[in-house]
Amino acid sequence: MSKEALDQWLVRLLERDRRAAAKLISWVEDDFEREYIMRSILKQTNRQMVVGITGPPGAGKSSLVEALTKFYRSKNERVGIVAVDPSSPYSGGAILGDRIRMQAHGTDRDVFIRSLGTRGHLGGVTRSTLDVLRILEAGGYGRLLLETVGVGQSELEIMQMADTVVVVLNPGTGDGIQAIKAGIMEVADIFVINKSDLPGSERMKNDIEMMLNLSCDGKTWRPPVILTSVLNNSGLETLFQQIEVHQVHLLESGQRDERRKERLRLEVWRQWEDKTLALFESVWEAAKEKFRSYAEADPYEIAQRLWEERFKGG
Amino acid sequence: MSKEALDQWLVRLLERDRRAAAKLISWVEDDFEREYIMRSILKQTNRQMVVGITGPPGAGKSSLVEALTKFYRSKNERVGIVAVDPSSPYSGGAILGDRIRMQAHGTDRDVFIRSLGTRGHLGGVTRSTLDVLRILEAGGYGRLLLETVGVGQSELEIMQMADTVVVVLNPGTGDGIQAIKAGIMEVADIFVINKSDLPGSERMKNDIEMMLNLSCDGKTWRPPVILTSVLNNSGLETLFQQIEVHQVHLLESGQRDERRKERLRLEVWRQWEDKTLALFESVWEAAKEKFRSYAEADPYEIAQRLWEERFKGG
Structure with a gap:
């Protein structure tokens, strides 16, 4: 779908078009253009x-x-x-x-x-x-x-x-x-x-x-x-x-604002989680073939080493 | 508890002491000396x-x-x-x-x-x-x-x-x-x-x-x-x-090894998740008071900005 078509659906959502709500929900759930x-x-x-x-x-x-x-x-x-x-x-x-x-x-x-x-x-x-x-x-x-x-x-x-x-x-x-x-x-x-x-x-x-x-x-x-x-x-x-x-x-x-803050925290954390998972998957893909034995591998040591390599001590 | 006492329990676990198993399981679940x-x-x-x-x-x-x-x-x-x-x-x-x-x-x-x-x-x-x-x-x-x-x-x-x-x-x-x-x-x-x-x-x-x-x-x-x-x-x-x-x-x-590999991946990822969460919590603690409005904040933009600040483009 073109960005123009997607924008059309977004306009229709704001115009209270029911089908637009249904479509956009499905796309977001399928991670299709979710952030946009x-x-x-x-x-x-x-x-x-x-x-x-x-x-x-x-x-x-x-x-x-x-x-x-x-x-x-x-x-x-x-x-x-x-x-x-x-x-x-x-x-x-x-x-x-x-x-x-x-x-x-x-x-x-x-x-x-x-x-x-x-x-x-x-x-x-x-x-x-x-x-x-x-x-x-x-x-x-x-x-x-x-x-x-x-x-x-x-x-x-x-x-x-x-x-x-x-x-x-x-x-x-x-x-x-x-x-x-x-x-x-x-x-x-x-x-x-x-x-x-x-x-x-x-x-x-x-x-x-x-x-x-x-x-x-x-x-x-x-x-x-x-x-x-x-x-x-x-x-x-x-x-x-x-x-x-x-x-x-x-x-x-003022508790309304407290709850919004908590919700924002949750939303920002979900973003971080996604970013980290994406990073992890690429790092793991590159690293996994190098282990000699999966039975004896130390997950703590591997996690730490990969983390340091990726973030240079971050 | 001292490291010596903990080590004692670890020795007793290997000697098949039932109480040691129960104690160590509880500690690990409570995140007490889990990694050790x-x-x-x-x-x-x-x-x-x-x-x-x-x-x-x-x-x-x-x-x-x-x-x-x-x-x-x-x-x-x-x-x-x-x-x-x-x-x-x-x-x-x-x-x-x-x-x-x-x-x-x-x-x-x-x-x-x-x-x-x-x-x-x-x-x-x-x-x-x-x-x-x-x-x-x-x-x-x-x-x-x-x-x-x-x-x-x-x-x-x-x-x-x-x-x-x-x-x-x-x-x-x-x-x-x-x-x-x-x-x-x-x-x-x-x-x-x-x-x-x-x-x-x-x-x-x-x-x-x-x-x-x-x-x-x-x-x-x-x-x-x-x-x-x-x-x-x-x-x-x-x-x-x-x-x-x-x-x-x-x-x-050879599928035994495949399953072990998958399990190791899961264990390493859990470590990364913990590390990221700990980082996130400290970053969030420092950042959260700076937002003008929680209602209007853009979680995507905040997540990206905090991530870049923390990892310097990582």
Whole structure:
């Protein structure tokens, strides 16, 4: 493709052309003209806040994403959704099973849903997520939702990209304890106990509140614990409100800038990682045939020697 | 701890002291004297083959690991087992639920089981896995088993560390299709259809064989497809034999050396990654206060500028 054709698609993105968003996302994911594309739209991005939604499989994250989407649509806002499954190698338009439930918005041209898998390594998906969020923003999707599946470390890393992190748990499942162990407590800005029509929700709320009593000492934000039931349509308004309240807090406390700084750090590091990997691969290609024995080679010594050769003591 | 005390533990490891193995593994995982420990035992390692066992949750991997362990123990060989769960942040002696089933060997001092979680990032667990396998080998565990949970990209990366990769699937589950999509076909050296007492196992075997007809054209090793049932104690002897057959094949074909080369590449790259990250963090610390606006910063330009400053055009 010529640069002119690519520029055309970039113009169409800014004009809110849906197909342009889809095409540019695919190209970026395939590392086709990624840097050119991303640098072209940089000025149009990083203004909107990202709401992250995480929690164990089956907690009802997708139902909440759908409810949020409906809410924003009722106010005529456009919604971009990125769903990341770090354990899946698949990416695409709407591959995750959960997405089927989003078909209520399937024909709504002001809702854009994209699923991302890891395709190789976690660093890859982190970078793609950041880039896809920027593309959606440039394409005029003012409300950005980021959903992850699972409660592992990968999900925590991905949640670093959100401004407001909503952790969704279910009563009576041991989710609470799992979440604490997995370090999710530290990233949560809002707790949602979903399916609160099930027994045990009040108890779970109390457990989380007790933990927050300990962990929130001296902090400026104490995460609210909200009981929701998509089934009974209860608690959702409170959730929508609390998301707004948190975002106002981010702006007023200066934490919004802190989160942007952290995100920038992550983006710059991903660039460095790519540069280093490219260097390493060329150095390794040249060096690997010289080793006498792979069984006896000392990886520490080899790494140090190649590093010094390449960077002359850098 | 003094170097003398650490050296004492290293000596005890080589004398097959179980506690020394446990202690050294914990230290390496905590990045305490990691390089010193690993370089000290380097010469005693990388001789034994690693059998990797992967497949979807619930496929019966742990039962097969247990059966293999029993088999090797009956020949009086010592067995080291590393179980990696890339979606879990927990590490430790025997935390995974599945491990409970291994209690048959829980009091056997010639079986060592270690569970690894990701603790931060996938690169971390890859490196820890390589190091733990080396420590177990130095501690005299001649049979090394590496088990992963799941079928994602993380598991594929971990399986690069095994010499013989056994992929465990279940009949009638769609596992076969999932495995193909996830790229597991390419890493499998042996297919096991476990729980073959369930219906659909012959059909699944046929499906896999058909696929192998296409993919194994021109290759020197065609993965056998073995039906096993731990319940009926059937097929296990065939599996044990085929693992030996594959390892002889690796030695005779020179592929053993190829896999070692790949593993060395991975180990050297992990070193480079660590070095780069350390550099990046110091550079970032110095640079980050100078940015006027985090919202408008161009990560590509910053990454390039910092890189050039650091490496003077390197």
